[in-house]
Amino acid sequence: MVKSMKLAPIFDPAVRKPAPKPIQVDLQKAFLAVTAAWVLALVVVTVLLALDMCGIRPLVVCVAGTVIGILMLTWEHFHRWDYRRLGR
Template sequence: MKLAPILDPNARKPGPKPAQVDLHKVFFIGTSLWLLLGIVCLVLVITGHHLVNALVICICGMIIGILLLIWEHFNRWNYRRLANQRQ
């Protein structure tokens, strides 16, 4: 193990360039999966299974996903600008 990068920051290799990502797709797919699982849990709860906790978790996942989509909408320019600066 080399200690030079730990002791001397100038001896470190440069970090990798940030990847350009589309968070809208990621958040939308995740929220869609929570919605699908929520529908499945709702059907199971209606048919008499005791999955109320799972249904609440799915609803929380959908709420968080919607909030992340809103955040992404307002901050898209910022995170894309930061990724383009380092390339």
């Protein structure tokens, strides 16, 4: 039976390419950027809500995104050493 080159790594693990090393990412910058975007969206939606141009649901979504972003920044602060050690 002839194996396709695309299926060869599935049948024979020895022909697999080595996995690339993970890149080190500064999670604080990533979480801060996303949280800032949610805060900006929250401000825009609040203004639109004050002008009666949108409903309450977008406001709830923006508040949830902001709260999750703050929680992720808190998590990053307490686990910074762990994930930086693993990224080396």
